[in-house]
Every structure is written in C-alpha cells, then in structure tokens.
Amino acid sequence: MGAVSPLDMFSLENKGMLRYLNIDIPLRNMYDFIELSRNGIDKKALLHLAKTIDFDIKELAQILYLSERTIQRYDLNKKLSTEASAKVLQLAKLYAKGEQIFGDLNKFKSWMEHPNVALAMKKPKELLDTTFGFQLLNEELIRIEHGIFA
Template sequence: MTAVSPLDFDSFENKGLLRYLNIDIPLRNMYDFIELSRNGIDKKALLHLAKTIDFDVKELSHVLNMSERTIQRYDLNKKLNTEASAKVLQLAKLYAKGENIFGDLSRFKSWMEHPSVALAMKKPKELLDTTFGFQLLNEELVRIEHGIFA
C-alpha cells in the first residue's frame, strides 16, 4: 500500500502536466517531482502553463505568492525557487487531472471559474494560493470523478 500525496503518481496526468509546461523529461516517480521542484521551473515553462490554462500574471502571482512585478522581471530562462516551482507543478497537475476528469480542458477551466456549493460558494480558482486549497480541490475532483456531489 502506498501513501497518497497532493501529487499522486498518475502517468496520464503527468503527461498532461509536462505538456502544460512544455518540458520533456521523464517523471517516473515522486522523487522526480521533488528534483524538478528543487531544480526549478523556468519562467518560459511558467508562461506556457499560464497560456494553456488562461491565467494572467495577476492570477499567477496569487497562486505563487509572488508579486506581479517580480514575475515580470524574471528572464525567460530564470528558474523559480523550490516553493514556487512546486506550486507550478501542483497547478499543472491539478489542471491535467481536471482535464482528465471533465474530458475537456475548456470544461474544467469553466468549472474553475464558477462558485461551487461544495467549496462554500468560492470559485475553485480562488483556493489556489495555499496547499490546503490544492488539497481541497483535488479531493473535490476525486468526488466528481466518482460521481459523489456535495
């Protein structure tokens, strides 16, 4: 039996995650995620993710807990710190999971924009600034996947 973590290992979702970041590296296990976080995600990959999931710099700054100006000042090849890189990976993983569950990325993006009764009438996107928010959204996606609606 294995422990469940916020970045459950699922090869389909990991391929989506890599596609969203436009990077081509093997992700064989959780240690690869740890190393990728430690090595850092560069701004180029961050911007590719933002374009794919329709996030602007303000939304990115909210998720990463960084100022918009700091993000804007980064060179394209400059890498984010470990904490910000881990959040970028969580964000890409969440959207890959949502696309998989909803069957379409645009449907999942729409769900992320609308208040949910199961989330205390918050828009899912509003909860992305904390690890607990990511955890709550992942749990809600599992419920949706299994047909359990609050």
C-alpha cells in the same frame, strides 16, 4: 481494451501536466517531482502554463506569492524558487487531472470559474493560494470522478 492501472493513470496525468509546462522529461514517481521542484521551473514554462490554463500574471503572482513585477523582470530561462516551482507543478497537475476527469480542458476551466456549493460557494480558482486549497480541490475532483456530487 483493458482497464487503466493506477500506475498508468499516474503516467497519463504527468504527460498532461508536462504538456502544460512544455517540458519533456520523464516523471516516474514523487521523487522526480521533488527533484524538478528543487531544480526549478523556468519562466518560459510558467508562461506556457499560464497561456494554456488562461491565467494572467496577476493570478499567477497571487498563487506563487511573488509580485507581478518580479515575474515580469525574470529572464525567460530564470528558474523559480523551489517553493514557487512546487506550486507551479501542483497547478499544472491539478489542471491535467481536471482535464482528464472532465474530458475537456475548457469544461474544467469553466468549472474553476464558477462558485461551487461543495466549496462553500467559492470559485475553485480562488482556493489556489494555499496548499490546503489545492488539497481540497483534488479531493473534490476525486469525488466528481467517482460520481459523488455535493
């Protein structure tokens, strides 16, 4: 069996990410992500993601900068804002990448819950409230993927 090309990896990560959101649409490039963010992720997809990655409404509210009450009031088909939708996509993409690198979603979820030396002894999950936190976690996953541990 041949090596997986970067484009194939992009496709594999997206399939995992879309499975977490229970969405069945093709995402071929970043423009598709932009359009999906602009169109909005609905509450139903958000709740599916939360169940898959073991997040509660309070944790999601902190990441999305929404109140718990606002999320609770949303109808299942109500779309999140562009900003909140982009964060949801980042979160799903991060967990799909983590599952791929760790080989198991539960192993990755465990990694997200434990303080990490490379992250100033913060739990990776604590860094999800900013774009910079997502960037830092993605960089750390790349290091892990390449066998570079802090």
